[in-house]
Amino acid sequence: MRDGVSASRTWLPKSGSSKNATEVYGSWETILEFLVERFPFISEDIFRDRLKRGDIVNESGTPYRADSPYVAESFLFYYREIPGEPTIPFTETVLYKDSDIIVVDKPHFIPVxxxxxYVKESLLSRLKHRFQLEDISPIHRLDRETAGVMLFSCSxxxxxxxxxxxxxxQxxxxxxxxxxxxxxxxxYTHxxxxxxxxxxxxxxESDGEANSETLMDILETKGELARYLLKPVSGKQHQLRVHMAxxxxxxxxxxxxxxxxxxxxxxxxxxLQLLAKSIEFVDPVSGELRRxxxxxxxEF
Known part of the structure; x- marks a missing residue:
């Protein structure tokens, strides 16, 4: 893990052809040749730079060089990187942490x-880097555009x-x-x-049996606008946004x-004026009611 980004891996297939020539695997003399062919949307110069920095390694963690021989039937590990990745100028707040979970108040615009x-700027990468825990994982979804309470597991x-x-x-x-x-x-129930x-x-939305349900209420009004309380019963992607529209x-x-x-x-x-305001559940580890x-x- 580097800067909160876990290593991705790629299998290095056999090189050449099978004896009966029915299977063609490809032919690469060096790791660089394989990378350029395997990832054509990334320039050779970028790969040379990453290899020079030691950002592409073998199964034992030894960095490859641009002239390293191709080693078939092994794994290559690399760190996903976005050249010129924008910095998102908002900071998450950790509401709670123990050995099992992390509860975060996510600002708008940060992808989970x-x-x-976004790679390093994702909430997951930020938390992995902050706590130096590679096993941190999100438990549920929250759109990049939505702010509010987000739950992660630690192991x-x-x-x-x-x-x-x-x-x-539950x-x-x-x-x-x-x-x-x-x-x-x-x-109102939609x-x-x-x-x-x-x-x-x-x-x-389409015709057919309902597979999504949201409980709606109005908390207060101001002119032509209202502040709504929304309670999703189901958890479909973009459910609240679709139902409100x-x-x-x-x-x-x-x-x-x-x-x-x-x-x-x-x-x-x-x-987007949507906020995950609260979350409540019985903790499956401790048995305690968590809120x-x-x-x-x-902005209202």
């Missing part, structure tokens, strides 16, 4: 796991127990959102069938719903 342009031994809480709907979660004021009667949309990272009250500053807006890249001026609440607030 490495994705796209492989306890991870499954915490994951089962979410799989079996976790009570509350969210807050700022959106246009609705004329519906509240409290149920629908959610499926993958277009593009692939969006969700949409479906009732005609899209969450303020949502770049995906009801319409996909052009990317604003590093513009942090309009965060954690975000210290963040929305």
């Amino acid at each position: 796991t490495p994705t796209g342009r 492989k031994e306890v991870r499954a127990g915490y994951q089962s809480l979410f799989q079996n709907r 976790v009570s979660k509350t969210y807050e959102a700022i959106a246009p004021r609705s004329t519906l009667d509240f409290p 149920r629908s069938r959610m499926v993958k949309g277009d593009p692939f990272f969006r969700m949409q 479906s009732i005609g009250c899209p969450i303020l500053n949502d770049p995906f719903y009801p319409e996909l807006l052009p990317s604003k890249d590093d513009d942090y001026s309009q965060p 954690f609440e975000s210290q963040l607030s929305l």
Whole structure:
């Protein structure tokens, strides 16, 4: 692990052809030749630089050089790196930590796991680096655009127990959102069938048996806006964002719903007004009732 980034690995296949020539494996004299062919979207100069820095190693941790011979049927380890990775100018707050879990108050714009342009800046990499624990793992999902309470496990031994809480709907979660004021009667329950949309990272509602459910209420109003309390019963991707858009009250500053807006890249001026406010569950290790609440607030 380097700077909170765990090593990724790639299998080095046989070189040449099988005796009956029915299987062609490829032919590489050096590790550099293999890397350039295996990852054509990365330039040779970048690989030469990484090899020079010792960032690509063999199974025993010995760094490869640009002229290191290709060693078939072994693993090569490397550290994922994004040239010019942007720095996200927000800092997470650790609400609680023990030997089993870490509870974090995540700001808007920080992805939970490495994705796209962000590796070291992901919340997972930050926590691994901060606590020097490679086994830290997220227990549930939270969109990059969403702020609030996020739960991580500290070891492989306890991870499954915490994951089962979410799989079996034994976790009570509350969210807050700022959106246009609705004329519906509240409290209100929204149920629908959610499926993958277009593009692939969006969700949409369709006909058929409902597979998602959200309990909604209004906490307060101010002019044309309202602060909503949202309690998801199910845990579909983008569920709260889709359900709010479906009732005609899209969450303020949502770049995906009801319409996909052009990317604003590093513009942090309009965060999605959605906050994972609290999380409550019976700890599967200690048996204690746990409740954690975000210290963040929305713009209202």
